[in-house]
Amino acid sequence: MxxxxxxxxKKELAMELLTPGGQLDAAGGGRLTVVVPESEGDPADYxxxxxxxxxxxxxxxxxxxxSSWLPALxxxxxxxxxxxxxxxxxxxxxxxxxxxxxxLETGLASNCLTLAAGPDGTLVMERLAYGGAALQRxxxxxxxxxxxxxxxxxxxxxxxxxxxxxxxxxxxPPADSLRVxxxxxxxxxxxxxxxxxxxVCVGRGLEKRxxxxxxxxxxxxxxxxxxxxxxxxxxxxxxxxxxxxxxSGVQVKPELYLGLGVSGQIQHLTGLRGARLxxxxxxxxxxxxxxxxxxxxxxxxxxxxxxxxxxxxKARGG
Numbered sequence: 001m002x003x004x005x006x007x008x009x010k011k012e013l014a015m016e017l018l019t020p021g022g023q024l025d026a027a028g029g030g031r032l033t034v035v036v037p038e039s040e041g042d043p044a045d046y047x048x049x050x051x052x053x054x055x056x057x058x059x060x061x062x063x064x065x066x067s068s069w070l071p072a073l074x075x076x077x078x079x080x081x082x083x084x085x086x087x088x089x090x091x092x093x094x095x096x097x098x099x100x101x102x103x104l105e106t107g108l109a110s111n112c113l114t115l116a117a118g119p120d121g122t123l124v125m126e127r128l129a130y131g132g133a134a135l136q137r138x139x140x141x142x143x144x145x146x147x148x149x150x151x152x153x154x155x156x157x158x159x160x161x162x163x164x165x166x167x168x169x170x171x172x173p174p175a176d177s178l179r180v181x182x183x184x185x186x187x188x189x190x191x192x193x194x195x196x197x198x199x200v201c202v203g204r205g206l207e208k209r210x211x212x213x214x215x216x217x218x219x220x221x222x223x224x225x226x227x228x229x230x231x232x233x234x235x236x237x238x239x240x241x242x243x244x245x246x247x248s249g250v251q252v253k254p255e256l257y258l259g260l261g262v263s264g265q266i267q268h269l270t271g272l273r274g275a276r277l278x279x280x281x282x283x284x285x286x287x288x289x290x291x292x293x294x295x296x297x298x299x300x301x302x303x304x305x306x307x308x309x310x311x312x313x314k315a316r317g318g
Contacts, residue, residue, distance in 0.1 A: 022049075
């Protein structure tokens with residue numbers, strides 16, 4: 001590998017991407033460039049985390065979108081000719097990556113979980129396939145290799161104070177044919193379940209929206225956060241989408257995951273692969289979540305959950 005570019009819309013995403021980017025850069029001896037909006041922190045932080053160069057994106061007007069930078073980024077990448085370009089697999093990151101790959105006429109590997117330089121210098125990536133039932137190994141033959149990486153796949157890069165690097169500002173983007181007419185905030189929860197040590201997840205076994213209070217009480221006594229499966233957030237809209245755990249949702253790595261009425265489809269289980277302890281309550285003894293669980297209770301969540309709450313309070317002297 002020779003030369004790695006990282007493009008991120010947020011500082012925390014850039015710091016995570018610097019981990020695999022730094023590893024690939026060390027293997028190839030190239031230059032590591034980080035591209036971030038100028039509002040996302042001190043450029044020195046990225047340099048301390050391994051960047052050789054920080055390219056800043058200026059502020060956009062309210063009528064412009066993040067993808068307005070597409071033409072400028074494409075020209076910069078063509079001129080620099082890096083071996084690989086890495087982006088976070090966020091909504092904006094996925095859109096920008098696809099459009100950028102089309103302009104660069106190169107291949108794009110999405111949602112990569114591992115990246116490594118092969119013996120011939122080819123970048124080999126692994127990602128989940130068939131809804132998480134299989135691991136697919138891919139290699140892009142074009143240049144640059146482009147890949148999107150789900151947030152929190154890698155830890156933030158370690159920092160080394162005193163590192164030196166360059167900082168520059170990219171030229172402003174030209175007028176975009178796509179104009180933002182209005183912005184409307186999507187309903188989101190303030191809680192960050194991806195960072196929670198305990199997650200109580202509700203599934204379709206919950207009968208009414210009002211019954212979410214039962215799960216919230218359990219999460220409260222455990223000192224955790226509440227999450228959900230896709231039917232709860234997308235179909236019923238009982239909870240915001242940023243609380244949905246799964247292949248196309250949030251990836252969680254809690255100390256304890258407790259599923260209430262969660263069937264355990266592979267798309268959901270993929271989102272909790274990093275959980276240390278998986279517990280499940282489901283009245284169906286054949287629910288797919290049980291083979292994946294460390295502890296399971298076959299029973300009605302409406303009967304089991306109040307007992308769990310009472311016993312936990314008793315154990316903690318509450």
